[in-house]
Amino acid sequence: MTSRTVLFDKHIESGAKMVDFHGWEMPINYGSQIEEHHAVRQDAGMFDVSHMTIVDVKGADAKPFLRYLLANNVGKLKTPGKALYTGMLTDDGGVVDDLIVYFFDEQNYRLVVNSATREKDLAWMGSKSDGFAVTLTERPEYSMIAVQGPKAIEKVATLLTDEENALTAGMKPFFGVQAGKLFIATTGYTGEAGYEIIVNENDCADLWQRLLDAGVKPCGLGARDTLRLEGGLNLYGQDMDETVSPLAANMGWTIAWKPEDRDFVGRAALTKQRADGTDKLVGLVMKEKGVLRTGQKVIVEGGEGVITSGTFSPTLGHSIALARVPASTGDTAEVEMRKKTIAVDVIKPCFVRQGQKVF
């Protein structure tokens, strides 16, 4: 039995092709995922991300609990509304999930975690909360729409009241604010400017329709994947999971090693991984015809790795991939494709930001 978001009927109205995404019936595209991709890079597109899981963490120990639970340090968050991207690790230093945490005050935070990992995340958070005075409350009554692209913010602004616009005006990246009925955050998963908007499920279809009327193009999971991959943004379950160190998944920057006396879940294992060395996540660029695909073998001097996410980049017009390879990997590698082996360039794992090539 699959679940549907409250926008199911709106997707069908817009001609969506629906697929089963980890138990949710979600739009893969509304005709052409490449056109949807370009809409986000050049104008404004929107995604139904209502399947994602929102968990509010409240209580006297909310801050110490999250400082313990998460590899990044919520102690850095001082300004109400400020958000942080972080991994939640296993005791062995693998990745349970990646998530965004919003700070409201030291007894009040909001987490947005992946939908595919909902149950294990909730169980994990619960199991680690023993001894902390916190309550974890899932908020299934909230839906979420991501509006992304260079025109996203101005198009959303046309729908807001003066008061709501005053609250969101000039918001820096990675902030969220409650503006009337909407929780509006400058976050996303595309490498473009834009918002992720949390709204009560009863108001969600109306918001979606008003965004459509404002010229925001509905975009499916297909475009979401090519956009996030161009942006060098990891997909949980593909680019990392519980068997992978965050250090081998380009998440080293999300680990707050200091202060050194902060004990967090996975710290001891992570410290050992860092001393021993790990593989690394890199970007691959292939200019020849063909498309790098997830799971293909990558051959480098003295070893081999694997493509964790491969696709065709609509913005660049050629194939790109994320790959996990030995730390010694240099500037080139070879990929075993269908019937042939092809040379590729190895770069940092980021390809496109704000519509521009970045390598």
Add this chain to the structure above:
Amino acid sequence: MSNIPAELKYAASHEWVRNEGDGTFTIGITEHAQGLLGDMVFVELPDVGDNLAQGEDCAVAESVKAASDIYAPLTGEVVAVNEELEDQPELVNSDAFGDGWMYKIKAEDVSELDGLLTADGYKDIVDED
């Protein structure tokens, strides 16, 4: 429901064949097939002059989703390829039975055509997908 023109012949592997009446046959992939593959990003075609055997893989349609082999529905020599697909692979999506054609073949044995599916026969295969 996708379009399946009655005047064409089909292979179970989702190629269509149009008899041009001069011993040559135009070949492409069906609207149903392009829908399964999604947005096309590269199409690798055979070379003019290639001799193909019926059932041989001779082209590749690479979409955002997957790379898919295309098989020769008839034995013969390739006499033309659709060079437009080099720059506009999306023609396969927008006009699978028209501008999205892939190559033309001069058939060696026209009787092979009788072994291909009619529109009705192909529809049964699509319905099972």
